[in-house]
Amino acid sequence: MEKADVIIVGGGVMGSSTAYSLRKLGHEGRIVVFEKDSTYNQSSTSLSAGGIRQVYSQEVNIQLSRFSLKAYEKFPDEMAIDGVRAEIDFKQHGYLFLATESSFPAYAKQVATQNKNGVLSEMLSNEELLTIIPELNTEDLAGGLFSKEDGYLDPYSVLQSYRKSAQSLGVEYISEEIDTILTERSKVTGVLLANGSTYSAPIVINCAGAWGGALSEKIGMALPIVPLKRQIYTFDTTEHLKKPLPLTIDPTGVYFRHEGGQVLCGFSEDVKPGIDFRWRRSSFDPLWPILAHRVPNFESLKLESGWAGLYNHNTADQNAIIGEHPEMGGYFVALGFSGHGMQQAPGVGLGLAELICKGKFETLDLTPLRVGRFKENDLVIEDAIV
Numbered sequence: 001m002e003k004a005d006v007i008i009v010g011g012g013v014m015g016s017s018t019a020y021s022l023r024k025l026g027h028e029g030r031i032v033v034f035e036k037d038s039t040y041n042q043s044s045t046s047l048s049a050g051g052i053r054q055v056y057s058q059e060v061n062i063q064l065s066r067f068s069l070k071a072y073e074k075f076p077d078e079m080a081i082d083g084v085r086a087e088i089d090f091k092q093h094g095y096l097f098l099a100t101e102s103s104f105p106a107y108a109k110q111v112a113t114q115n116k117n118g119v120l121s122e123m124l125s126n127e128e129l130l131t132i133i134p135e136l137n138t139e140d141l142a143g144g145l146f147s148k149e150d151g152y153l154d155p156y157s158v159l160q161s162y163r164k165s166a167q168s169l170g171v172e173y174i175s176e177e178i179d180t181i182l183t184e185r186s187k188v189t190g191v192l193l194a195n196g197s198t199y200s201a202p203i204v205i206n207c208a209g210a211w212g213g214a215l216s217e218k219i220g221m222a223l224p225i226v227p228l229k230r231q232i233y234t235f236d237t238t239e240h241l242k243k244p245l246p247l248t249i250d251p252t253g254v255y256f257r258h259e260g261g262q263v264l265c266g267f268s269e270d271v272k273p274g275i276d277f278r279w280r281r282s283s284f285d286p287l288w289p290i291l292a293h294r295v296p297n298f299e300s301l302k303l304e305s306g307w308a309g310l311y312n313h314n315t316a317d318q319n320a321i322i323g324e325h326p327e328m329g330g331y332f333v334a335l336g337f338s339g340h341g342m343q344q345a346p347g348v349g350l351g352l353a354e355l356i357c358k359g360k361f362e363t364l365d366l367t368p369l370r371v372g373r374f375k376e377n378d379l380v381i382e383d384a385i386v
């Protein structure tokens with residue numbers, strides 16, 4: 001049996017950010033990341049919309065996302081290897097939640113909490129919205145919540161940079177699938193690989209994304225998480241917009257942003273949980289009238305392409321689940337990110353690394369996102385879920 005000090009299941013953005021942070025905090029042991037698909041074709045990270053925002057209602061989400069946004073601002077230089085900058089194409093064109101008469105007060109309340117936590121968000125009038133998107137139809141709007149530091153980036157480049165940096169610091173990546181986590185008397189002892197071999201370790205971190213719930217259930221540690229299909233579409237317009245789009249969320253929940261010269265959009269459809277990557281062109285049909293209503297340039301659009309990916313959806317409160325499982329020593333998780341894992345990954349990696357190296361959170365208090373909150377009925381109810 002091979003021995004390791006820390007085993008990470010899943011080398012997506014969470015597993016890789018955690019592995020990197022462990023080394024940065026000085027963990028000198030053997031850290032092994034198992035990744036079943038080194039092409040990352042089905043990883044949520046590769047299939048993400050890459051939206052980076054700080055605008056939430058709950059302080060823990062605001063602080064975690066603000067820390068992560070600041071990390072992404074410095075990312076190209078801090079993650080450079082041998083002088084080569086780690087480009088992640090972070091476009092800080094802002095995040096814009098469009099508000100109706102009825103949703104405006106709730107957004108205004110969120111702004112107060114965000115400002116208290118250092119976020120430069122503000123409520124805009126309909127006239128001010130037009131300075132950001134001159135073509136916007138504001139007839140049924142009352143304004144919007146705008147956060148100018150936010151934006152979008154290239155998630156695959158973030159993942160690859162974390163992975164390369166972790167490897168350069170001595171973290172091992174092994175292209176194998178973990179069949180199950182091994183346990184003895186309520187403590188983890190290692191992992192069993194799908195190829196039949198075993199690795200022992202006192203710490204196993206479940207960063208298996210949409211597959212993480214099934215893995216946890218296998219060792220009797222069920223969590224309120226399911227894989228949930230989410231589709232993305234890209235389209236072209238004959239009449240281009242005057243300015244780069246912020247990541248804009250329509251009151252219907254349809255979101256859109258620029259993707260190069262095209263527009264990328266998506267919507268949280270009501271679908272059954274399960275591993276399902278089928279992308280349907282016809283699912284775009286209900287979105288088109290909403291888009292055309294909001295921006296007249298979208299009336300004549302050409303749907304170019306799209307893809308389907310999986311949220312690791314937290315059915316209880318749609319928020320991250322971070323930390324050691326109270327009923328299984330040495331079993332740590334970073335799961336349940338639903339649609340906001342990219343914007344939290346740097347802070348999550350650091351938080352887990354602090355827990356493991358120092359026994360407590362130091363930089364950010366992520367305790368509200370602990371595993372035990374479900375049994376304690378102490379959920380994190382977040383108003384700003386997309």
Ligand SMILES: Cc1cc2nc3c(=O)[nH]c(=O)nc-3n(C[C@H](O)[C@H](O)[C@H](O)COP(=O)(O)OP(=O)(O)OC[C@H]3O[C@@H](n4cnc5c(N)ncnc54)[C@H](O)[C@@H]3O)c2cc1C
Pocket residue numbers: 009010011012013014015034035036037040042043044045046047048049050051052176177178179207208209210211212215230231232308309310311312334335337338339340341342343344
């Ligand atoms: C369509 C879509 C749009 C999104 N948009 C946004 C957005 O705008 N902003 C945002 O912040 N977030 C967004 N997200 C969410 C975000 O992408 C995820 O929260 C984040 O990427 C999760 O990272 P992860 O490392 O946990 O999961 P993943 O990237 O899925 O990584 C998990 C890895 O574990 C591996 N694995 C699983 N099981 C095993 C096993 N048994 N053995 C070995 N390896 C295993 C998988 O192959 C996978 O590579 C979006 C997600 C989707 C699908």
